[in-house]
Amino acid sequence: MQEIRLASRPTGWPTADNFELAETTTPEPGDGQVLVRNLFMSVDPYMRGRMNDTKSYVAPFAVGEPLDGGAIGEVVASNSPDVPVGAHVTHALGWREFSVLDAARVRVVDPAAAPSLSAYLGVLGMTGLTAYVGLLDIARFREGDTVFVSGAAGAVGSIVGQIARLKGAKRVIGSAGSAEKARRLVEEFGFDAAFNYKDAPVREQLSAAAPDGIDVYFDNVGGEHLEAAIASLTKFGRIALCGAIAQYNDTAPPAAPRNMASAIGKELNLRGFIVGNHFHRMPDFLAEAAPWLRDGSLAARETVVDGLANAPEAFLGLLRGENIGKMIVRL
Numbered sequence: 001m002q003e004i005r006l007a008s009r010p011t012g013w014p015t016a017d018n019f020e021l022a023e024t025t026t027p028e029p030g031d032g033q034v035l036v037r038n039l040f041m042s043v044d045p046y047m048r049g050r051m052n053d054t055k056s057y058v059a060p061f062a063v064g065e066p067l068d069g070g071a072i073g074e075v076v077a078s079n080s081p082d083v084p085v086g087a088h089v090t091h092a093l094g095w096r097e098f099s100v101l102d103a104a105r106v107r108v109v110d111p112a113a114a115p116s117l118s119a120y121l122g123v124l125g126m127t128g129l130t131a132y133v134g135l136l137d138i139a140r141f142r143e144g145d146t147v148f149v150s151g152a153a154g155a156v157g158s159i160v161g162q163i164a165r166l167k168g169a170k171r172v173i174g175s176a177g178s179a180e181k182a183r184r185l186v187e188e189f190g191f192d193a194a195f196n197y198k199d200a201p202v203r204e205q206l207s208a209a210a211p212d213g214i215d216v217y218f219d220n221v222g223g224e225h226l227e228a229a230i231a232s233l234t235k236f237g238r239i240a241l242c243g244a245i246a247q248y249n250d251t252a253p254p255a256a257p258r259n260m261a262s263a264i265g266k267e268l269n270l271r272g273f274i275v276g277n278h279f280h281r282m283p284d285f286l287a288e289a290a291p292w293l294r295d296g297s298l299a300a301r302e303t304v305v306d307g308l309a310n311a312p313e314a315f316l317g318l319l320r321g322e323n324i325g326k327m328i329v330r331l
Contacts, residue, residue: 001026003066003096004311010051013249014319018051019312022066027100028077034089034103035077041094041308041329042070042121043315044155045220045245057274067095070121072109083108090120097308097331115293115300122155122326123293123300124286130242130275131159131218132285136167138273139216139240143168146210148229150174150197151220151245153181155326158189160218162298165190173209175202175225177321184324189299203228216240222247227257233268241272249319301325 007020029035047069050061061067071094075087080103083089089106093099109120122128134156135141147164151157152174161172174185174194185194195205206214206228215237217229222244229239247254263270292298303323305314311329318327 001097002308004308005066006051006061006063008063009053010249014048014051014316016312016316021309026098029079029100032080032103033078033100034075034080034083034106036071036073036089036091036093036099036101036106037076038071038073038094038097038099038331040072040118040121041311041331042126043311043318043327043329044069044127045243045318047315048245048249048319057276068092069094070126071095071099072117072120073099075106078103088117090125095308095311113290116302118302118304118326118328118330119293119300121328122302123159123298124289126275127155127326128159128289129278129282129285131156131163132289133275133278133281134218134240134242134273135160135163135216137278137281138271139218139238140269141167141169141216144170145215146171146173146213147216147218148173148175148206148210148214148232149191149218149220150225150229151243152176152185152189152191152194153324154220154321155323156242157218157220158185158301158325159298161185161191162189164216166292166297171210173206173214175205175221181324184301188301197225201228203231206232213237218242219244221245223254223256227259230257230259230262230266230268233266235266237266237268239268239270241270245319302328304328304330306330 005020010018072090083103091106149157149160153176164172171192174191175197176182179196182194182196185191193209202224213234214232217239220243301324
């Protein structure tokens with residue numbers, strides 16, 4: 001079988017040379033284990049941090065070893081009474097054609113309950129839960145709030161904006177990296193306003209889109225976006241710190257935000273979060289999101305790249321902002 005390994009650690013932006021496509025033997029499941037033939041895998045921004053040998057909330061990838069991440073596949077061999085052959089399962093050992101896991105480390109899903117199997121890696125998986133928890137629990141969204149989402153055309157951001165709209169936001173504003181993405185935010189995802197952050201300073205464009213200020217900021221980007229949001233937030237505004245993709249590949253400390261002192265006078269709440277600590281909310285999330293998805297209230301978009309060998313390029317494309325919605329690799 002084939003797997004993608006970390007060949008070397010990047011300095012600054014990763015390149016294809018940091019990855020290696022390797023051949024290895026297909027593993028056999030042991031007692032209480034299952035063998036999964038992977039059908040789809042996820043590439044996500046947090047994986048960039050794992051390429052560095054630094055302490056974080058999740059262990060770094062090891063040089064010479066396969067990467068890992070969210071995947072979904074079909075059980076083709078099982079030594080567990082709980083997970084039969086033919087079951088479709090999600091798990092965390094992607095970046096390879098076959099995965100062996102303890103049965104307790106997979107989650108059986110119903111293919112008929114989703115528009116596609118890959119939805120369990122995106123809108124009905126960790127991506128959707130991140131948006132739901134970040135907006136409702138971390139940012140404490142309230143009906144009538146004005147919400148700003150950075151990186152809004154991405155997997156998480158596009159869902160955040162839609163949940164805000166469905167929950168009664170007064171106004172939903174998004175930023176994206178192109179005019180086409182900004183157009184999609186309004187026309188496909190129902191944002192009230194959107195702008196291309198490359199056109200002019202974020203602070204100017206956000207102020208024009210939200211002249212009365214914002215109540216909630218969902219941060220996927222950091223840097224200039226965070227500084228602009230702090231400037232626009234109203235008294236007691238709330239920020240959910242989900243990601244900072246603008247600085248993942250930087251080799252020097254970020255220059256912004258330079259206005260953190262404003263958080264004191266405005267009595268802002270800035271809270272970071274890791275979705276892995278909030279999986280207890282998955283039943284609540286699915287109870288709301290699944291009906292929204294079925295009746296068309298919630299739109300889910302995917303950018304699909306074919307072939308395990310192309311997974312590194314899919315990941316690099318994600319970092320360059322080439323995706324609309326969730327970036328998925330079809331094996």
